[in-house]
Amino acid sequence: MGRESGRGRGATLTPDLIIEAALRLSDADGDLDKLTVRRLAAELGVGAMTLYSYFRSRDEILDGMADRVLGRMSLPAGPATDPAQAIREVGHGFLRMMRDHPTVVRLLATRITDSRTALAGAMEGPLQRLVDAGIPGPVAVRCYGFLITYAIGFASYQVPRPWGHSGEGSDADEQRRQRSHVYSALPLDRFPRLVELSDELVALPSDAQFEFGLEAFVASVVRSL
Incomplete structure (x- = not known):
């Protein structure tokens, strides 16, 4: 539509640009409730009705934010050498994703996404890494469940401390x-x-505490295998 972004003069408004601005605002505030269509439009230098030509509702914007973050979850290149390494990599990957975008903690706690982009980045990829490292599929699912909920809980606890x-x-x-x-x-x-x-x-919300819990889980899974 040729509108200019409030953060990028001369940039053509696109769905990606809208999602990037939404993530930037919500991550900076640390409060998803403050993200309104009107405020997002002001950030981009357009009218609120302009955004509705890209997204039908605020909920669609929130879904887009979840898809963007989850779909881009990163893991180290190359396969893990053993189950313990794979568990550590997935656990650190979840925590890193939530630190880069604190908004995702609230999004994961309040929304469900069936987006194939999100499923590929934040589910298929981590599960494949665990299985490739020699963890049986059903156990890999349980590991995945623990790691994502542990990272959500820890990130929620650490952010305000x-x-x-x-x-x-x-x-x-x-x-x-x-x-x-x-x-x-x-x-x-x-x-x-x-x-x-x-x-x-004072070390309860520290990285050392996260590592303590992660290593306890690694030891438990390795013993069971």
């Missing part, structure tokens, strides 16, 4: 110090364990 995010430096260290103080300053008679373990508790 910045003291657990990766990174060193004064800001990260200060956030951890402040959170540790919240626990250590609690009344000792009522919260003896929180006070005692205040330094360890």
Whole structure:
């Protein structure tokens, strides 16, 4: 339609451009409810009715966002060498996808997609990697189910807790110090364990905690195989 994008002057409006803008807005806000057709149209520099010529409803835009993120889930090139490596790669792939686009956590928790693009990227690909590594199909399905729900839960827990995010430096260290103080300053008679373990508790939303759970699952599956 030749309209200009609010983020890309001279760019012709397309469904892909609309979805990219929707993901950018919702990821930045961290709140999918704030994504309205009117706000998205303003971001793109067009009227709301223009968007309805590409998508019939906000729900269709949300489905497009889910398809875009799920369909582009990435895994390492080449096959995994063993079941443990394949499980780690799929688990890390899910978490990476949700970090790159925090919106997908809410989308997965509230919507179901039968898009072939999404099914190929976020289901067929991970399942094939697990099976190729020597995990029987039925077990691979159970592994898949655990890994995606574990990543959804962990990402949901980590996002609003910045003291657990990766990174060193004064800001990260200060956030951890402040959170540790919240626990250590609690009344000792009522919260003896929180006070005692205040330094360890700040690591609950950390990457190390994700790895702890993932490795426990890897060990369990490898034993069963």
